[in-house]
Amino acid sequence: MTALLELSNVSKSFDLRAGLFQRVIGHVHAVSGVSARVERGRTLGLVGESGCGKSTLARVIVGLHGLSGGEVRFDGQPVQGHDRALSRRIQFIFQDPNASLDPRVTVGESIGEGLVIHGIGDAKARRAAVGRMLEVVGLPPEAADRFPHEFSGGQRQRIGIARALILEPELLICDEPTSALDVSVQAQVLNLLMRLKEELGLTMLFISHNLAVVEHIADDVMVMYLGRAVEIAPVATLFATPRHPYTRALLSATPVADPTRRGQRIRLEGDIPSPVAPPPGCAFHPRCPLATEVCRSTPPALREIGEAQVSCHHAEG
């Protein structure tokens, strides 16, 4: 069976320019050699801290950024740059629902915009489709004639979801969709995405820095550090037996809403290094409690251990 989305050795670097003539003085290695696959109907959670390359990877997948190396295949076909047919099949939901809605355009027009762009249906059919979408995301039909400012943050995120789903995409990429929301509102949006995943059989790439949210919604999880995939595993496996030392540190650093589980955390020293000059060998070695000589010189390959793929010289089965 072919995967809906298949990444092989995907890399993306940006030029770093400076000076009067804007000469290239270096490269930001945002994503380095990431391989992964997402089967139809499954949700891949993408976790990592700021600067780990998770958002860049998402933009590379839809062709918003060109590739510096490797290949992205969507439904068997290689993705090359941004193309219209593809933009209908892959849709995006962003962190800030305010920034993605035009304040001067009614909610109905915003939701239906994709249909207009792709020339789907006539005005009447489009209006009906918008009405159906509003119902799907749990907003009243009157919402179509109102403006974004009349809605709360959670409702605006629902509008963003309706706007993405109206084109019936095969892949939905959610980039931190609940990070700007209060927890009670976050619950509404997560419940909605869970329900849509069930009912519509959506395939999702779900990007978040919040491990609890990812555990809740994902089937598989990929942990990224400094542009590299350090561990990929089914969600239950990853949370039960995290194998990469970074995954373990990340899990252990996440505060859990249960005071009886308060305890000694794995303390990671130092900051995330700059992606302009990533450390040689394993990028995690300067902060890693297990680091040895080999980690300082040789980058570890992603290898299979049980159901997981781990990129660490010291990970064991």
Place this chain on the structure above:
Amino acid sequence: MSSPLLQVSDLDIAFTSPEGPLRAVQGFSLDLARAETVCIVGESGCGKSITSLAMMGLLPKAGRVTGGSVRFDGTDLLGLSPRTLSGLRGNRISMIFQDPSSALNPVHTVGRQIAEVFMLHQGLARRAAEAAAVEVLAAVGIPDPKRRMKAWPHELSGGMAQRVMIAMALACRPEVLIADEPTTALDVTIQAQILDLMRDLQKETGTAILLITHDLGVVAEMADRVAVMYAGQVVETAEVGALFRSPRHPYTRALMRSVPVIGRRTAQLEVIEGRVPPLERRPPGCLFHPRCSAYREVRDPRCTTEAPPLSSTAGSSCRCWLVDPEDLRGPEDLRGKETTA
């Protein structure tokens, strides 16, 4: 029992508006003892930040304290002249904020800003102040502190800048540290470092910490006691273990069931319908009743007409008509499904 170090009683805060004063915070009370960590938790707009600003005399222009008192070690802070209060701030009471980069002065080096604290508050000479600054930078875990003294704020990462803020806040070994969402803008591994740092320093100096956060995980990690706020009121206070074991107020219960917890994957998260009422449209009766599932079940007429008092028993308190103050667990019909499996 000795009297608490910081004692806030019945604090009322109002904002002026064209339609007359709007009550942002009503009857806020809180005690903070030496070496204790109390968390104020709530969603945006619940009044948690404005309360901490009011305690320090730092309310924005439109805001005014209209009642109550803030006693620190016996003196009422609200009665002090701005000059005396500013002498206390940064010296015996310190604050750190969510965004460290906006709280550091971009045109002075990090070292100068920290040294200034010692010169202003402890009257040290420049050389001595600089030596003291290097020491506190080392204490908050900044590598190569001597070199970092010469760094400009923009050269620091978020975690580093927050450490510098903490170094400044702790420079004079304050008796009270008010931390408003100190780790919200940071990544989790950096957040863990900062929380550990605050805990270690508290162990060393006995500083009392008032930690304001929206994150129940941070509350569970850090708090000895917790005050839950909703729409400008404290709705529940309890010792941290008791609060997470048996939350009593319907809002606290709903809030806890609405967050995904690692290791407890559920098909559905609880949703609190509606939104926090804006200041100018606060409902009559209990402020939470329009969103309260317990009210929808019981339909007690008091919920819509009379404001419930904050009733307390044995170290906990709860502001709800439907929770019997005598019964720590709350009435049977309110207990609902437990979150723990």
